[in-house]
Amino acid sequence: MAAEPHTAEHLPTATGLDNRKLAMWTFLGSECLFFGALISTFLLYRKNVPEGEIIPSEIYDIPYTSVSSFVLLMSSLTMVLALAAIQRGDHRQLRIWLVCTAALGMVFISGQVFEFTEFIEHGFTIRSSVAGSAFFLLTGFHGAHVTVGILMLLTLAMLSSTGRLTQEHTLRVEMIGLYWHFVDIVWIVIFTLVYLIP
Amino acid sequence: MAVVAVPQRRSWPRRPTTTTGFVSWLTTVDHKRIGILYGVTAFVFMLIGGIEALLIRLALARPTTPDAALLDADTYNQIFTMHGVTMVFLVVMPLGAAFFNYMTPLLIGARDVAFPRLNAFSYWVFLLGGLFIYSGFLLGGAPDGGWFGYASLSSLSEGPGMTFYAIGLQIAGLASLVASVNFIVTIINMRAPGMSLMRMPVFVWMTLVVNFLLLFSLPILAIGLFQLTFDRIWLTNFFNPTMGGDPILWQHLFWLFGHPEVYVLILPAMGIVSEVLPVFSRKPLFGYAAVVFAGAAIGFIGFGVWAHHMFATGLGAIANTAFGISTMIIAVPTGIKIFNWLGTMWKGALRLTTPMLFSIGFVMMFVIGGLSGVTHAVVPADYQQTDTYYIVAHFHYVLFGGAIFGLFSGIYYWWPKFTGRMFNERLGKLHFWLMIIGFNMTFGPMHILGLQGMPRRQYFFSPGQGWDFWNLVSSIGAFIIAVSILVFMVNAVRSLAKGKAAEADPWDARTLEWTIPSPPPAHNFDEVPTVHARDELWHRKYAEDTEGRPAPVVAGAQDHHQEEHGGGHGIHLPLPSFWPLFAALGIPLIGYGLMYHWSLIVAGVVTLLTGLYGWMLEPLE
Numbered sequence: 001m002a003a004e005p006h007t008a009e010h011l012p013t014a015t016g017l018d019n020r021k022l023a024m025w026t027f028l029g030s031e032c033l034f035f036g037a038l039i040s041t042f043l044l045y046r047k048n049v050p051e052g053e054i055i056p057s058e059i060y061d062i063p064y065t066s067v068s069s070f071v072l073l074m075s076s077l078t079m080v081l082a083l084a085a086i087q088r089g090d091h092r093q094l095r096i097w098l099v100c101t102a103a104l105g106m107v108f109i110s111g112q113v114f115e116f117t118e119f120i121e122h123g124f125t126i127r128s129s130v131a132g133s134a135f136f137l138l139t140g141f142h143g144a145h146v147t148v149g150i151l152m153l154l155t156l157a158m159l160s161s162t163g164r165l166t167q168e169h170t171l172r173v174e175m176i177g178l179y180w181h182f183v184d185i186v187w188i189v190i191f192t193l194v195y196l197i198p
Numbered sequence: 199m200a201v202v203a204v205p206q207r208r209s210w211p212r213r214p215t216t217t218t219g220f221v222s223w224l225t226t227v228d229h230k231r232i233g234i235l236y237g238v239t240a241f242v243f244m245l246i247g248g249i250e251a252l253l254i255r256l257a258l259a260r261p262t263t264p265d266a267a268l269l270d271a272d273t274y275n276q277i278f279t280m281h282g283v284t285m286v287f288l289v290v291m292p293l294g295a296a297f298f299n300y301m302t303p304l305l306i307g308a309r310d311v312a313f314p315r316l317n318a319f320s321y322w323v324f325l326l327g328g329l330f331i332y333s334g335f336l337l338g339g340a341p342d343g344g345w346f347g348y349a350s351l352s353s354l355s356e357g358p359g360m361t362f363y364a365i366g367l368q369i370a371g372l373a374s375l376v377a378s379v380n381f382i383v384t385i386i387n388m389r390a391p392g393m394s395l396m397r398m399p400v401f402v403w404m405t406l407v408v409n410f411l412l413l414f415s416l417p418i419l420a421i422g423l424f425q426l427t428f429d430r431i432w433l434t435n436f437f438n439p440t441m442g443g444d445p446i447l448w449q450h451l452f453w454l455f456g457h458p459e460v461y462v463l464i465l466p467a468m469g470i471v472s473e474v475l476p477v478f479s480r481k482p483l484f485g486y487a488a489v490v491f492a493g494a495a496i497g498f499i500g501f502g503v504w505a506h507h508m509f510a511t512g513l514g515a516i517a518n519t520a521f522g523i524s525t526m527i528i529a530v531p532t533g534i535k536i537f538n539w540l541g542t543m544w545k546g547a548l549r550l551t552t553p554m555l556f557s558i559g560f561v562m563m564f565v566i567g568g569l570s571g572v573t574h575a576v577v578p579a580d581y582q583q584t585d586t587y588y589i590v591a592h593f594h595y596v597l598f599g600g601a602i603f604g605l606f607s608g609i610y611y612w613w614p615k616f617t618g619r620m621f622n623e624r625l626g627k628l629h630f631w632l633m634i635i636g637f638n639m640t641f642g643p644m645h646i647l648g649l650q651g652m653p654r655r656q657y658f659f660s661p662g663q664g665w666d667f668w669n670l671v672s673s674i675g676a677f678i679i680a681v682s683i684l685v686f687m688v689n690a691v692r693s694l695a696k697g698k699a700a701e702a703d704p705w706d707a708r709t710l711e712w713t714i715p716s717p718p719p720a721h722n723f724d725e726v727p728t729v730h731a732r733d734e735l736w737h738r739k740y741a742e743d744t745e746g747r748p749a750p751v752v753a754g755a756q757d758h759h760q761e762e763h764g765g766g767h768g769i770h771l772p773l774p775s776f777w778p779l780f781a782a783l784g785i786p787l788i789g790y791g792l793m794y795h796w797s798l799i800v801a802g803v804v805t806l807l808t809g810l811y812g813w814m815l816e817p818l819e
Contacts, residue, residue, distance in 0.1 A: 013387035019312040023383045026413060030375060034417035037451060041421065041436070048442045126434055130442045133434040137424065155811075164815075 024175045028182045035186050038141060039193060042134040046194075049129035056135050059124050060195050061115070068111035069191050072146070075104035076184045079177045086165075086173050094173070095160050101180065102153040105146050112143050135194070142190060145183045152176045213773040213816055217720070225774035227314035228720060232321050233300030234616065237609075239325055240292040246332075247284035248683065250277050252676055255640070259673035261661035274657035275342035276359065280332075282345030283363065286463065287370050288328045290597065293605045294466035295324070295374070298381055298405050300616065304711035304718065305399045307390025307727045312383040314772045315813060320377040322782035327369030330786045334362035341366075344655065346452055349437030349445035353429040358793065364426040365789040367419070372785070375416045378409040385409075390710075392729035396490070399709050400483060403490045404469030407497040408462050414501070415458035422451035431792060446511055453504035461500045463597055464564075465493060467604020468535060471557045474611050475539055477707045478554035479546025480748070482733055485538045492531035492538075499528045509577050510584045518577045525575035532568055536561065551705075552626030556607035559634050563599025567592060570645065585655075588648025594641040606633075606686075613693070614700030618717040621697060625689040632682035639675025643668035708733040721769040777816060781809025 013019060049055050082097035116136070119125070126136040156176060159165040165172065216222045226232060254277060257268040269277060299317065303310055311317050334340040341363035343351040352360045385406045389398070425436040426448070435441035437448050476483045483489060505513060505521040513521075539561050548554070570592040574580045583589055606629075613621050652665050659665055703712040710727055711718070712735055731737040740748035784806030791799030 014389040014393070015387055017387065019383050019387050022387055023313065023379050026379045026382050030379070030413045030417050033414050034420060037418045037421035037454075041425070041447065044444070044447065045442070050442060126428070126432065130435050130444075133425075133428065133436055133443075137428065137434075141424075155814075 018171055020171060020175055021178075024178050028178065031182065031186075035138075035142070035189070038134075038138040039190065042131075042138045042194060045130040045134040047131065049131050053129045053132075054122065054124040056124070056131050056194070057198055059119055059122055061118075062195060064111075065115065065191065065195055068108050068115075069187060071104050071111070072108040072184055072187055075101045075108070076181050078104060079180045083170075083173050083177050086167070086170050089167060091160055091165075094165075095157050098153050098157040098160070098173075102150045102157070105150045105153070105180075109143055109146055109150070112139065138190065138194065142183070142186060145186070149176070149180050149183055152179070213775060215773060217774075222774065224779055225318075225776050227310075227318050227772050227774055227778070229299050229303050229311050229314065229317060230718065230720075230722075232317055233296045233298075235321055236292045236299055236324070237296035239321075239328070240289050240296060243284050243288040243292075243328060245683070247281050247289055248680060250281040250284065252680060253277050254281060255673040255676040257657060258659065258669050260670065261663075261666050262658050263660070264658060267658035269657055271657045272342065275655075276335075276340040278655060279341045279344055279359075279363075283331060283341060283367070285597070286345055286459070287367060288331075290463045290601050290605070291374065292324060294408065294463070295320075295377060297401070297466055297470065297605070297608055297612075298377070298409075301612065301711065302381060302384060302402060302405055303388070304615075304714070304722060305402050305709055306385065306388060306393050307710050307723060307729060308384065308388040309722050309726070309769070310772065311380055312388055313380050315775050315778050316376060316380050318775070319778035319782055320373045320380065322779045323376070323785055324370055324373035326782055326786045327366050327371075327373060330369055330789055331362050331366030334359050334366075337362075346456065347426065347448070348452075349426070349429075349443075349448040350439070352426055352448070353437045353445075361427070361430050361793055364423045364430060365792060368423045368427070369785055369789060371416045371419055371423070374412050375420075378412040378416070381405060381409040382413065390723075390727050390729055396487065397729055397732045397734075399469075400472035400486065400489055400493070401466075401469035404465040404472075404493050407493050408465045411458040411462050411465075411497055411500060415455040415462075418451055419455035422448055422455070425451075427792070446508070449508050449511060450504070453507045454501070456507065457504040458497075458500045460596070461496055463601045464604075465496065467560060467601045467608075468493065470604050470608035470611070471539060471560050472535075473709065474553050474557040474607050475542045476733075477611075477705050478549045478551060478557075479543050480549075480706075481542055481546040482708075482736075483538065484541030484544070485534075486732065488534055489538050492534040495531040496528065499524065499531070503528055506574060506580070509580045522575045522577050526572065529568065529572050529575075536565060536568075551610075552621070552623060552630060553607045553611035555627060555630045556603050556610060559630065560600060560603040560607060563595055563603055563634075563637070567595025567597075567599055570595060583648060585653055586648035587644040587652045587654060590654055591641050591644035591648060594644070598641070599637060603633075606630075611705070612711075614704045615711055615716045615718070617694060617697070618700050618715075619693045619697030620700050620704065621689050621693040625685055625692070629682050629685045629689065632678055632685060636675045636678030636680075636682055640672050640679060641675075643672045643675075647672075703735070706739075708736040710734055713738075721771055724769075773818075775813065775816060777809050777813035781806050781813060784809060 013022075015022070046056055078097045078100040082094055082101060085091070085093035085097055116139075124132055124135075126133050153176060156165060156173060159169075214221065214225045216225070223231065223235065226235075253269065254274075257274060262268075264271075267274075299311070302308075331341065337358060339357035339359040341347070341359040342357070343355050343360050343363065347360065347363055352363065385398075385402060425434075428434040429436050429438065429443075435443040437443045437445045439445060472483055472489055503521060503524045505517060506525045509518050509521070543558075570588070574583060574589075574592065610621065610626055613619070647665055647668050650664060652659065652663075659669070700716040702715050704716070705712070710729070713727065714723060727734070736748075739751055741751055743749040784802045784804070787802030787805060788799050789802075791797070791802055
């Protein structure tokens with residue numbers, strides 16, 4: 001959501017925290033319940049398949065997903081580097097790391113698209129069983145979150161290259177960073193609960 | 199290395215600046231005007247939902263046969279479903295939001311909410327979500343599976359109705375979610391100097407609790423609704439038992455949202471009553487801290503009682519017992535509040551004005567509804583009551599006798615502040631008496647009908663079951679309520695046309711909003727107030743004499759601020775903006791796209807993104 005700097009820039013806040021940062025934390029609190037409900041549904045349904053259909057745990061390619069998980073985790077590192085760059089006023093490095101983060105995110109998404117296609121070719125689809133429905137809904141919504149994050153990162157890079165993301169907008173980078181790290185952490189939970197636990 | 203900042207461009211598009219006329223309402227970001235928009239919209243939906251209720255009561259006024267029923271089964275299903283959906287999501291919730299919007303910044307001494315444009319966005323998304331659900335009537339059928347949308351009634355229902363339900367509630371929920379973030383940040387961060395948490399008016403506290411409830415419960419509903427949408431549009435089987443799906447999962451997700459939602463509906467009214475009772479009793483609120491903590495406790499425990507809606511689904515003895523106990527526990531903080539309100543009135547100098555009458559009505563009706571609610575916590579008794587009119591009686595006592603009476607109390611109490619006009623007391627009292635009589639005639643008998651076994655959601659009932667008399671009484675009562683609403687409308691129109699001008703503080707009240715003119719100027723406070731006490735205004739007006747009675751301070755404090763500071767020139771207010779409305783328009787487009795054609799999805803996403811980018815890039819000045 002677009003940031004709203006009016007009041008934040010004119011008045012000190014009661015807690016000293018910036019309004020936008022507090023809003024992002026609040027929103028992420030809500031997101032926990034969003035993914036919580038999705039993960040609960042998956043855990044309820046994960047072995048629930050009709051005779052002859054594929055159980056999710058039979059079809060996972062753990063080494064493959066491990067690699068794409070690693071890629072996503074590395075994007076958190078580049079995100080931190082981007083924030084560090086703008087904090088010390090290095091806007092060229094900021095753009096480099098923002099684009100790097102977005103690129104790593106895109107690698108992850110491409111990996112997910114490939115994984116989905118593979119699963120569907122093997123007959124594990126959103127309709128083959130409720131386990132499939134729950135799997136695709138959960139991982140799909142996570143992918144959508146990553147996609148929104150990529151869009152926001154590229155927007156930041158674009159704003160920076162046209163000179164509209166100046167030193168006083170450090171907080172914007174920090175906020176998008178918070179979102180990005182959250183989406184990464186959720187993936188760690190998903191990877192553990194959905195893929196690794198048999 | 200650092201890139202030089204480019205000065206803010208003032209080119210396309212200029213921010214709109216009009217403050218009067220139609221366009222100004224489309225572009226406003228003023229929390230007070232958005233509050234009025236919420237309130238008026240919710241009232242219109244209340245009239246529609248009320249007409250649906252009257253249709254229900256007409257259909258059930260007399261025993262009849264299926265062929266002679268006033269409404270056929272399909273129409274009746276749509277009407278009672280839309281009555282519930284409307285009253286919960288499009289009336290009581292947005293009426294609460296109207297008060298959050300208008301009052302929260304005034305009560306905490308702020309000039310606006312934390313994110314004014316986001317606030318406008320919430321309103322437009324809410325409005326479009328409501329229209330989206332109602333568009334079902336024109337596009338092949340409105341929702342017909344009950345406001346709780348139980349699977350498989352919802353997932354397998356014929357016609358597009360429940361798809362409108364799934365997507366429409368998703369849209370309305372998004373509006374509330376965005377608003378909840380906004381209000382939480384506003385209350386935590388935008389308080390005036392000295393307005394510590396324990397000096398906040400109770401209404402603000404309840405606003406905070408409500409918005410945390412929304413923040414944490416709406417995402418759960420969102421997942422349930424997404425699953426329902428997938429079941430209906432892409433033929434997944436989340437809730438289809440023949441394919442391994444579990445309809446009870448919907449009930450868990452829905453009531454994990456739905457029970458906190460009950461407190462979302464009632465806590466704003468409790469907050470209002472906690473403001474009104476002290477003013478018209480000329481006493482501070484009895485046990486302020488207890489009321490606040492009880493409200494917070496309700497917020498926490500409210501997440502632990504959802505399965506009491508599901509006793510009859512066969513959860514097993516252990517789960518039923520646990521949820522029965524937690525349901526009894528949540529009655530405790532509610533009871534604490536009741537006693538605090540009674541303590542506030544005890545030996546007070548009561549002034550029985552219209553807002554006070556509605557508040558007292560609230561306390562009485564809510565006690566009845568609360569008591570019948572506790573009877574549901576007794577699982578064996580609940581087995582008998584489930585799906586009978588006893589349940590209908592119970593939740594109308596808490597949501598109508600409770601929430602609506604409390605909200606009307608707030609409407610009358612703050613009417614002078616909203617409009618700058620006084621209303622007619624005699625018409626106001628007539629409204630109250632008609633409403634409380636009509637209300638009890640309508641819903642009181644439903645306790646008896648329910649215990650006699652009359653089931654809910656039936657489009658007719660046959661003669662000879664002993665239900666004739668009380669159903670007739672109930673239907674007559676419903677029309678008395680309708681008359682009372684007409685009286686309110688007459689009063690409102692009269693007041694706006696020729697009501698006496700309201701002073702800044704017509705009630706001799708206690709809180710900050712009464713220190714500024716009625717209606718408040720756009721910037722609210724000429725100078726941000728510094729708060730020294732709970733009931734700040736009262737302490738500016740009154741000291742105590744030797745026996746602890748209030749004694750007026752000679753130089754009454756409320757007006758000289760305005761004169762000293764020259765009417766607020768030079769205060770920087772956020773400019774109006776087209777973008778919140780523009781961005782919001784994309785969302786129902788996506789919704790229709792999901793139902794009809796992918797090109798609408800593309801159009802919706804493009805509209806939404808254009809709106810958000812325009813919003814982000816528009817100049818601030």
